[in-house]
Structure formats: C-alpha cells, structure tokens
Amino acid sequence: VVSIADLSTVSQRTIMTGTAALLDCLNLCPGLHRQQHASDPNKGEYPAAVAMDSGYVFRIENPATVHYLQKISKTAHLTVVEVTNIANRMSGMDEVWEMLFATANANAISIMAYMIAASLIIAVIVLLILMRDWWGLFVILMLILARTLNVILIRRRSHLGWSGASEYGKSDLLVLLNQDRSVRIQGNIDDVKAVTSGRWLQDMKSFESSVAAVxxxxxxxxxxxxxxxxxxxxxxxxxxxxxSAGLLAVANQWTKKLQMHGNILE
Structure with a gap:
C-alpha cells in the first residue's frame, strides 16, 4: 500500500532535472506512478514578464520554470536568475553520463543521497534472492518495470518544442509573480526562450497514455x-x-538549480 501513496518526491525530481535519467529506474519511491503529473507544477500561475530592453509584455508559459521561480522568489524582494547553456559545452562522455544521472545541477550532498537511494534496491534484491522470497523479488521487478516505463515516457516528452525563431544577443526579463514577488531572468535570448516559452513536457500521444496506464x-x-x-x-x-523517498527528498532539497533543455537556471 505504501507504493501507491501520492507523494510528489518523484515528480519534484523530474521537474528539477527537466527530464528523467536512466538511473531513476533504480529509485523506487511512493508516488512513482504519478511521475507523468509533473507537467503542471505551477498551480495554474502563468506570470507576466516584460523585456527590459523592448518593453514587450508576455507570459511565462513553461510550468516547470514558473514552479522554480515560485520556489526561489521572496515577497517584496527582487531575485536575479542567470540562464547558462551547458549543452554546447558537453563532450560525448558528458552526454552519456547525463543520460545515466543528471549532475549538471547537483552538488555533493544531492549526488550522495541519490546514489545511496539507487544502491539500496540492489541490496534488497540480493537479500530477497538469498532468502528465496520470489514473490518479494517479483514485486520489486514489477516496480522497476513501472518506473522504467515512466522514465521512457518522460524522456520522450521532455524534448524542446518550438520556441520561436533563433535570435542573437542578451535577454533581460522582469517576471512578476503573485504575492508581490519579482524575478529578473538574464541570459542569451535563445537560452531564455528555451526555458520560458511553451510546455516543458509535450502532451502524451494515445499510445503513450496507454503505456502510462499500464x-x-x-x-x-x-x-x-x-x-x-x-x-x-x-x-x-x-x-x-x-x-528511498527520504533520500530522494534530501536530494531534491539540496538541488538548488533548475536544469531545462540543456540550460541551467540559478
């Protein structure tokens, strides 16, 4: 029954990393069946933003970015966020490692907590085999399969959609959130557009919805x-x-940056 508890730990991890890593398949937490619900974490808020150079006003449409801004901003304070592109600086080995585990926005504590959580399942599987508890092993393998299906779906859905024509230069946005909170987002225009425009998770196709249901x-x-x-x-x-839920919560708490479409917000 614990496995079907509606905890948001897995969804929060998905939001902070902007996708799902392959090593996530070994992180079994209550609420893993709700990972696809990570697409709407902003509580319905789409804050207004104004370009400081042109005065153009629009709304931040990316729910994950809005959620991050809600998390780091404070009432009656101006919070400055820098958008940095990391995709262009990655080598082939870096890209392979990022597929296994998102490290670009992690620190030592979050990495340690995440790795311990992932290694626990190996220890449990070994113990169940030694005890010849085949039902217990079958249950674990079912959870791993369910987690793997969700990871595959998130990776399919988290590709960058259309964010407008490519532009050169720097962007400087002032975002106005509720509760009198303000955030200034700075970075290259294309990078800022990648993290502010459109949905970060694409809508599921019919067969993807079927896989999520399974x-x-x-x-x-x-x-x-x-x-x-x-x-x-x-x-x-x-x-x-x-x-595992506790360790993943620690990893989430110590992940201070948002990773999104090859960019880091901090």
Missing part, C-alpha cells in the same frame, strides 16, 4: 501481490520505499 496498473497490482511476500520481505519492501 505503468499505473502495475503499481496498484504490486500493492495487491506484495501480501504474498514473506514477513521479512514485506519489511524490506516497506523500508526500501520509505528510505
């Missing part, structure tokens, strides 16, 4: 089948889910 059913089916595991196996499963 992943959700697997999680709920897991809750029913877990009762067949041994008592010690059940304890291991509960500890795995609870401790």
């Amino acid at each position: 992943a959700t059913v697997l999680v709920y089916l897991n809750a029913a089948l877990a009762s067949n595991a041994t008592e010690f196996g059940k304890v291991l499963l509960i500890l795995l889910l609870v401790v």
